[in-house]
Amino acid sequence: MSIELKGIRGFACYQAYLSTIYFLPLTKTYRESEMDRFAMQHDFAESSPDRKKGILVEILGVSTMSERDVVRLICVHKDPNGIDYSEANASNLGVDKMIDLVFESLLACSEASKTLFFYPTQSLTASKNTP
Secondary structure, rough: OOOOHHHHHHHHHHHHHHHHHHHHHHOOOOOOOOOHHHHHHHHHHHOOOHHHHHHHHHHHOOOOOOOOHHHHHHOOOEEOOOOOOHHHHOOOOOOOHHHHHHHHHHHHHHHHHHHOOOOOOOOHHHOOOOO
């Protein structure tokens, strides 16, 4: 994957990812699980890319992704001319290509979540005010 999750677009993409995986408990994979939401998210993040894709398909089957989230997930990609996708030029994409870009972004965010969300860094766990 050649996505760089940085800047405002990267953060917006990550937020769209979080709003997507919010629906993990509704998927067939996790519906009857005894795991809490955190454990589900951790299990998802640690899964193979193929398993993640299958679970993402399940999520999209039980929820609706907003147009805004689709744009957020696509805008971290560049078109063949090296220009960042935006709402204006993303409308030129076919559905197949759009879905490929959305899935690529979701998978990239799931990898980034290992450092951003599930495994807090020292700066997030240690306060300057603690003895």
